[in-house]
Amino acid sequence: MALDAALKSFNNKDLFKVAIPIMIANVSTPLLGVVDTIIIGQAPDPALIGSVAIASLIFTFIYLGFGFLRMGTAGLTAQALGADDHGEIRAILGRSALLAIAIGVILIFLQHPIGELSFYLIQGSTRVELLAKEYFDIRIWSAPATLTNYVVLGWLIAVGKARHALALQLLLNISNMLMDIFFVIGLGLGVAGVALGTLLSEYGAAGAGIITVLIIQKRIPGSWNIKKILAKEKVMTSLSVNGDILVRSLALIIVFSWFTASSAALGDVTLAANAVLLHFLTVSAYFLDGIALAAEKFVGESVGQRSKRKFVHAAKLTTIWAGGIATLISFCLIICGPTIIDFMTVDPDVRITAKEFVIFAALAPLIGVWCFQLDGIFIGATATSFMRNSMLISTLLFFATWKGLEDLGNLGLWLALLSHFIYRTITLYLRLPLVIRNLGDHPSS
Numbered sequence: 417m418a419l420d421a422a423l424k425s426f427n428n429k430d431l432f433k434v435a436i437p438i439m440i441a442n443v444s445t446p447l448l449g450v451v452d453t454i455i456i457g458q459a460p461d462p463a464l465i466g467s468v469a470i471a472s473l474i475f476t477f478i479y480l481g482f483g484f485l486r487m488g489t490a491g492l493t494a495q496a497l498g499a500d501d502h503g504e505i506r507a508i509l510g511r512s513a514l515l516a517i518a519i520g521v522i523l524i525f526l527q528h529p530i531g532e533l534s535f536y537l538i539q540g541s542t543r544v545e546l547l548a549k550e551y552f553d554i555r556i557w558s559a560p561a562t563l564t565n566y567v568v569l570g571w572l573i574a575v576g577k578a579r580h581a582l583a584l585q586l587l588l589n590i591s592n593m594l595m596d597i598f599f600v601i602g603l604g605l606g607v608a609g610v611a612l613g614t615l616l617s618e619y620g621a622a623g624a625g626i627i628t629v630l631i632i633q634k635r636i637p638g639s640w641n642i643k644k645i646l647a648k649e650k651v652m653t654s655l656s657v658n659g660d661i662l663v664r665s666l667a668l669i670i671v672f673s674w675f676t677a678s679s680a681a682l683g684d685v686t687l688a689a690n691a692v693l694l695h696f697l698t699v700s701a702y703f704l705d706g707i708a709l710a711a712e713k714f715v716g717e718s719v720g721q722r723s724k725r726k727f728v729h730a731a732k733l734t735t736i737w738a739g740g741i742a743t744l745i746s747f748c749l750i751i752c753g754p755t756i757i758d759f760m761t762v763d764p765d766v767r768i769t770a771k772e773f774v775i776f777a778a779l780a781p782l783i784g785v786w787c788f789q790l791d792g793i794f795i796g797a798t799a800t801s802f803m804r805n806s807m808l809i810s811t812l813l814f815f816a817t818w819k820g821l822e823d824l825g826n827l828g829l830w831l832a833l834l835s836h837f838i839y840r841t842i843t844l845y846l847r848l849p850l851v852i853r854n855l856g857d858h859p860s861s
Contacts, residue, residue, distance in 0.1 A: 439706030467547030469691030484661035489570030498720020520560025660800030708792030715796030742785035749778035
C-alpha cells in the first residue's frame with residue numbers, strides 16, 4: 417500500500433482531496449435524523465415531528481458520546497502513519513472494531529434503562545413520548561452497526577481513503593432515505609417505519625464497510641497479530657485517549673440534552689421548532705467537521721513525525737479554510753433558512769417559531785467553527801486531556817450563562833448555546849502553545 421506519499425507536506429489540493437469527501441460523508445450522520453424528520457413532517461401533526469425529533473436527537477446524543485471510536489481511531493492511526501508503523505495501523509483497526517462491537521452489544525443490553533433515563537431528561541407531551549419510545553425501541557438494535565461505521569470512517573480517513581468513506585456514507589444515507597419512503601409512505605408504518613429504515617441502512621453500510629477495510633488492509637505490509645492488537649501499553653494508550661474524548665463528549669451531550677429538555681418545557685411547538693433548527697446546526701457542524709477531520713489526519717501525521725513545522729502548517733491551512741467555509745454556510749442559512757424550514761415542516765405554528773429564531777442557528781457555524789477546528793487539531797495531537805478539561809469548564813460556564821438568561825425563554829436558551837462555543841474556543845486556544853511545545857525536537861521540526 418503506497419502510504420509514504422501521505423507523509424509529505426501538504427497543500428490546498430491535498431487538503432481538499434481529503435476534506436471534500438469527508439464533508440459530504442460526514443453530514444450523513446445528522447442527515448439520518450433530517451431525512452426522518454422530512455418524511456414524517458409531511459403529516460400536519462407536530463406530535464409526529466416532535467416524536468421523531470426527540471428520538472433521533474437522543475440517538476445523536478448517545479452516539480456523540482461514543483464519537484471517540486471515530487476520533488480516537490483517526491488520530492491514533494494518523495500518528496502511526498506518520499511514524500510509518502504499518503503493524504500499528506492494522507492493530508488500531510482491530511482494537512477499535514472490537515471495542516465498537518462490544519459497546520454496541522452493551523447498549524442493546526442496557527436499552528431499557530437508557531431509554532427511561534433519556535425520556536426522563538427529555539420530556540414532551542404524552543403522545544410525543546409514546547411515539548418517540550416506539551422509534552427508540554427499534555433503532556437501538558442498530559448500535560453495533562452504527563459504532564462499527566464510526567471506526568471504519570475514522571480509519572479510512574486516516575489512511576487517506578476518504579473517497580471510500582464517502583461511498584460508504586452515501587450508501588448509508590441513500591438507503592435510509594429509500595427505506596423511509598418505502599416503510600412510511602409505501603407501507604404506512606409511521607414512526608416505526610422511520611426507525612426500521614434507519615436500522616436496516618446502518619447494518620447495510622456496516623457490512624459494506626467491513627468488506628472495504630478488509631480489502632484495503634491486505635495492501636498494508638505485515639499481517640494481523642492478535643498480540644499486537646491486545647498489547648497492554650497500546651491498549652492503555654487507546655483507553656486513555658478514548659476516555660478523555662468520552663468525558664468531553666458526555667459534557668457536550670449534557671449541554672444539548674439540557675437545550676432540548678428546556679425546549680420541551682416551553683411546549684410542543686417550541687420543541688419542534690428548535691428541533692428543526694438544531695438540524696441546521698448539526699448538519700453545518702458535521703460539514704465543518706470535514707475540515708477538522710482533515711486537520712486530525714495531517715496534524716496526526718506531523719505528530720507521528722514529530723515535526724513542529726508540519727504541525728503549524730497543518731493547523732494554519734485547515735483553520736483558514738474552515739473559517740471561510742463557515743462564513744459561506746452562515747450566509748446561506750441566513751438567506752435560505754426560512755425556505756428550508758418550510759420544506760422540513762408543514763405545521764404553520766412550527767414554521768413561525770422556527771423562523772423567529774433561525775438567525776441564531778444561521779450564525780452558529782461562524783461562531784462554532786473555531787472550537788470545531790481546535791478539536792480536530794487536539795485530536796490529531798492526541799492532546800485529549802486538554803480537550804476534556806476545556807469542555808468541562810465550558811459546560812459549567814454554559815449553565816451559568818443559561819441561568820442568567822433564563823427569563824428570556826427561548827432567546828436566552830439560544831444565546832447560552834452560542835456562548836458555549838465561545839467558551840470552548842477560548843479555553844482550547846490558550847492550551848495550543850503547550851501542545852506545540854510538547855512535540856519535542858526532531859530534525860524535521
